[in-house]
Amino acid sequence: MRNKAALVAAVLVLSLAAGYGVSKATGYWKTKGSKNPIKIQKGEFAGENDPGDIRGSYSFDDIDAAFGVPPQMMAAAFGLKGDNPGALQAKSLETTWGELEGGVEIGTDAVRLFTALWTGIPYDMEETTVLPEAAVEILETYNKIDAQKAVQLRISAVKLPNAAAGEELTDVTEDHEVPDRMVRGLTTFGDLQDWGVTEEMWLEEFGKPMGSKADDMKDWADETEIPMSEIKSAVQEMVDSGA
Amino acid sequence: MKTERWRRSIQIVFFVLIALIAVNHTLSESGASIPIPFLADASLHAVCPFGGVVTIHKLVTEGGFVQKIHESSLVLGIAVLVTAFLVGPAFCGWICPFGTFQEFVSKLGRKLLGKRFGKLIPKKLDRVLKYLRYAVLIWVVVMTAISGKLIFSDYDPYYALFQFWTGEVAITGFVALGIVLIMSLFVERPFCRYACPYGAFLGLTNLFRFMPIRRKASTCISCTKCDKACPMGIEVSNKTIIRDPSCISCLLCTSDAACPVSGTVELKVIPYKELKDA
Ligand code: SF4
Ligand code: SF4
Numbered sequence: 001m002r003n004k005a006a007l008v009a010a011v012l013v014l015s016l017a018a019g020y021g022v023s024k025a026t027g028y029w030k031t032k033g034s035k036n037p038i039k040i041q042k043g044e045f046a047g048e049n050d051p052g053d054i055r056g057s058y059s060f061d062d063i064d065a066a067f068g069v070p071p072q073m074m075a076a077a078f079g080l081k082g083d084n085p086g087a088l089q090a091k092s093l094e095t096t097w098g099e100l101e102g103g104v105e106i107g108t109d110a111v112r113l114f115t116a117l118w119t120g121i122p123y124d125m126e127e128t129t130v131l132p133e134a135a136v137e138i139l140e141t142y143n144k145i146d147a148q149k150a151v152q153l154r155i156s157a158v159k160l161p162n163a164a165a166g167e168e169l170t171d172v173t174e175d176h177e178v179p180d181r182m183v184r185g186l187t188t189f190g191d192l193q194d195w196g197v198t199e200e201m202w203l204e205e206f207g208k209p210m211g212s213k214a215d216d217m218k219d220w221a222d223e224t225e226i227p228m229s230e231i232k233s234a235v236q237e238m239v240d241s242g243a
Numbered sequence: 244m245k246t247e248r249w250r251r252s253i254q255i256v257f258f259v260l261i262a263l264i265a266v267n268h269t270l271s272e273s274g275a276s277i278p279i280p281f282l283a284d285a286s287l288h289a290v291c292p293f294g295g296v297v298t299i300h301k302l303v304t305e306g307g308f309v310q311k312i313h314e315s316s317l318v319l320g321i322a323v324l325v326t327a328f329l330v331g332p333a334f335c336g337w338i339c340p341f342g343t344f345q346e347f348v349s350k351l352g353r354k355l356l357g358k359r360f361g362k363l364i365p366k367k368l369d370r371v372l373k374y375l376r377y378a379v380l381i382w383v384v385v386m387t388a389i390s391g392k393l394i395f396s397d398y399d400p401y402y403a404l405f406q407f408w409t410g411e412v413a414i415t416g417f418v419a420l421g422i423v424l425i426m427s428l429f430v431e432r433p434f435c436r437y438a439c440p441y442g443a444f445l446g447l448t449n450l451f452r453f454m455p456i457r458r459k460a461s462t463c464i465s466c467t468k469c470d471k472a473c474p475m476g477i478e479v480s481n482k483t484i485i486r487d488p489s490c491i492s493c494l495l496c497t498s499d500a501a502c503p504v505s506g507t508v509e510l511k512v513i514p515y516k517e518l519k520d521a
Contacts, residue, residue, distance in 0.1 A: 003245070003249075003499075004246070004494060004497065004499060004509065004510040005245060005246040005248075005249035005250060005494055005499060006249060007330075007510070008249075008250075008330050008333050008337060008492060008494065008510070009249050009250075009253050009337070011326050011329055011330050011333070012253065012326055012333055012334070012337055012338060013253075015322045015323075015325050015326050016319065016322050016323075018322065019318045019319060019321060019322030020318065020319075020322075023314065023315075023318040028314050028318065029314060029315055029318060030313050030314040030315060031285035031286070031289035031290070031313055031315045032285070032286075032289065032313060033308075033313060038305055038306065038307040041305065053307065055310055055311070056310075057311075095410075
């Protein structure tokens, strides 16, 4: 090619287009995290999802799907309110609470720590990471930590400035159970069928068939690339309307 | 002038595309977004090929990506590397929106300073300072590997420029952007020359790229117009094959742009015999 400028332009555009095209065709192209944390490689917990890999962009639903921490529990622990706690992202803590008294911050690392304590999977927290008092209370109430660990965590725990958070927490901790028929990432199609969701309802809503009885919502969301928060609210409506 | 028209067109397309992606990502976080074909609501990190470089360590050792980096960064990183093996770091000269931004600001600097533009930093010092970006590259790669986080984004003026409205830019990022902005009024592409880790990485391909810039000494009339045109301060007129790691393949020195003698400075596959004699 005599026109060298055109040649350079062609090389650039073609290789970027080829990179995109090939990776898209093979399903490798992704501009968002899979929301599947990496697995622990070695030791007693090898093969378990690593709480240390939770990203700020993970929603509480994503964390629920990967670690089984109920979103409303997480929201109560961190003093967040809203109709759809599963859609809240870990990074929203930083914007909600900013810097608290004494310069401490409640952010994504606190979510990692809470998740690690909830699941019992070890995780090296950052030195500055602290939990809200409400989170410690929840962990203790649900027997996720022993009294000694609770005392230790309470030394650095912070009281969140919003009094309302405390009220919500009382509601959650009094129940001691995840509310009945609540759609979560770990809810299976078997559960949904028991709760009255039919193949027809599902097809009408999503235009794609249901998964098999043992498949959970998170797997289906990953497969269909429909955001979990969208699936969850639509399915919750189906469940509630059938109840 | 046709070379410059080609280059400018590509630069503007990518500058606008990246700006759109940045805005769209912010909109998508608040629930609204313009669907950009192919990219949906990708973040700036997801379309940064340098992410593909800094994540290599984590990918090899743990099979995952560093925070905020995804498969798309790796794909783009590989595609850009392939182009660099062929025609050198043309990504810098033709695509990188931050390179384009510095060029825009430098245009203003030229207008304001006239002939004094580009004289702020003595040549000797410029040569020494150009090694700085390798120190930055090593620091970024090592620290990212240790922390698993994108540590450079807190100091990255490019990130600050395209995310200034989000509240996610660290003060150090704004300081870096301010410094680059002011320096660009005095010298061409200061960030590319002295600090960009990705430019440093891609620049290494100049040492062995398939099609380098070649000056034919036999037809050169030593007018040094190529030297004056080079935005990276390379003295093209005293070399036969440009293997300088700071070349960005902008083609501004070539006979299609600055050099007045046809066929004297060109982007060219060098025959083996010439390579040996060079
Ligand atoms: S050196 Fe860096 S900032 Fe400059 S054009 Fe290349 S990638 Fe962009
Ligand atoms: S040597 Fe030529 S192609 Fe390389 S940066 Fe300088 S002007 Fe651009």
